[in-house]
Amino acid sequence: MMTELPVDQVRTLLAVVDEGTFDAAAAVLHVTPSAVSQRVKALEQRTGRVLLVRTKPVRPTESGEVVVRFARQLARLERDARAELGMSGASEPTRVTVAVNADSLSTWFLGALTRVPQELRLCFELRREDETRTAELLREGLVMAAVTSSADPVAGCSVRALGRMRYVAAANPDFAARHLGGPLPDALATAPVLAFDRDDDLQDAFVRGLRGRRHGTSQVRHHVPASEGFAEAVAAGLGWGLVPEVQARPLLNAGRLVPLAPERTVDVPLYWQQWKLDSPALAAVAKAVATTAAETLRG
Structure with a gap:
């Protein structure tokens, strides 16, 4: 079960994928490269799957993408919880990563982002990609949400129609x-x-x-x-x-x-897909996107 995966091992895998090498991940995590390698191997043994292709840079396998997506969702939930509890670091802006096609980005999508309440203090990181391929970034765990032409939800994501x-x-x-x-x-x-x-x-x-x-x-x-x-x-x-x-x-x-x-x-039908998380940041973005799409796109 995903909930039984050791958090330190999951975070280590994510660091390796984000940094590209075991050595770089070790520097970020302030541990030795040997410790990073041992954690990844332990996680692979626990899941019974190869999670990384040991290239330079490393890349996750299909099973590794599942764990990476879980790791990013876990980090998102932790940040939301810290913010609600008023803990240290909660004052930092919340980063929301979204994949969006170029035509939406140039016509209506930026207007949607301006509707997100500023008091939420969100930082947007947009990945421009064709609407037929944005779901891939979602599947790989590289973004939290996407404007896509696919009505089939990515595993662990919800989907809603935006318009045409x-x-x-x-x-x-x-x-x-x-x-x-x-x-x-x-x-x-x-x-x-x-x-x-x-x-x-x-x-x-x-x-x-x-x-x-x-x-x-x-x-x-x-x-x-x-x-x-x-x-x-x-x-x-x-x-x-x-x-x-x-x-x-x-x-x-x-x-x-x-x-x-x-x-x-x-x-071209467009859909909004996002992680199934009870996240105030994602909920606010989803509401703004749906409202603007309803005003701009054809039903």
Whole structure:
């Protein structure tokens, strides 16, 4: 049982993962590297699992990720308890780590954080990641909460629907006249296209939906891994792309973008996942996020 794991061994494993080596963890814990190694081995014997891959830096195995996540949750509960008891160190700000996708970060998420009561004295550490991969950071115990496209809760986490982020296919007017004069499905498949990064499949899926075939977009692909930069690159005529509706609207109104298929938008469902902890800090952040999402995203 997880509750039977020795706290000193669990904390030692976390220190090794965070610091990257046994020697660095020993320096942080003020013990010898031999003591660190013995604690980790003892924990592996107790669990009957290999918890670390001994590389440089070390990395947790799948079983190790479970223990690391438990260790971070345990530390969070301890800090909350110390704060409620008014113990030493309780005056330090509480750090909340969240994984969030770039488009949410650039459009509505920061507004949510401003709604968190300032008297809670929270420090936010945001990890920007694609919404299809933010759950991985949660699973690895690297963050306490995440905006994700997955409705399946990570083990030990709760999940709630936030709404849908709408995207519109758009292009610079001159670009559209030059590259998109023929039938739209075929034209989009050969015209230069923008993608967030190599893992971004949004544009390809859009073209596949139009053509009814497996083939995606052009081989002329520009990667722009920044939400604001992506929208500006489309407006500048570098290629066509799917732009968040809230970013596209002013550019469309200004004539810098034209819609390519107004009747065919793309909605990406977003969810909030967080550790199942009775933590005032997490509860306050979750409330602010849900409230702002309800005002900003589509239901």
